[in-house]
Amino acid sequence: VKPIVKVTPTKVMGTHPGMVVCHVTGFYPSTIEVKWLKNGEEVTSDVTSTELLQNGDWTYQVHVFLELTLKSGDTYTCRVEHSSLDGPLKISWEAGMSESKRNKLITGIGGLMLGVIFVVVGLIVYLRNKKGNNSPKCSPVLDFK
DSSP states (O other), rough: OOOOOEEEEEOOOTTTTOOOEEEEESSSSEEEEEEEEETEEEEEEEEEEEEOEOTSSOOEEEEEEOOOOOTTTTTTEEEEEESSSOOOOOEEEOOOOOOHHHHHHHHHHHHHHHHHHHHHHHHHHHHHHHHHHHSSSOOOOOOOO
């Protein structure tokens, strides 16, 4: 049975900078090889794995963790070799901005643009009013006799 492979980033509390997990599930037989690659080069340090876990349906699963310091532009690949596959299965994940950070950035940019629009409109209204007030003023003469 072919393995199902999924790569997900994981936030880790404490001193660890971050972690990417390769979830390999639903495969049979149990012999499997899972490796991490960083920008195409095999990573051997900072890699840990769960024990091979047997599911109730005769299939197996394993989870392989890569501890890392995120740098934008780096690509991490989980490479899986199993007898059910024609060749190695590679699932990649690129370090970048998380979805929550991206949403915060978009919200900030939107707020900044809205602020600029309000300043420009306010400046235009102010200058028009000032230009209109430069005409000579006629004050009515009040005669109280």
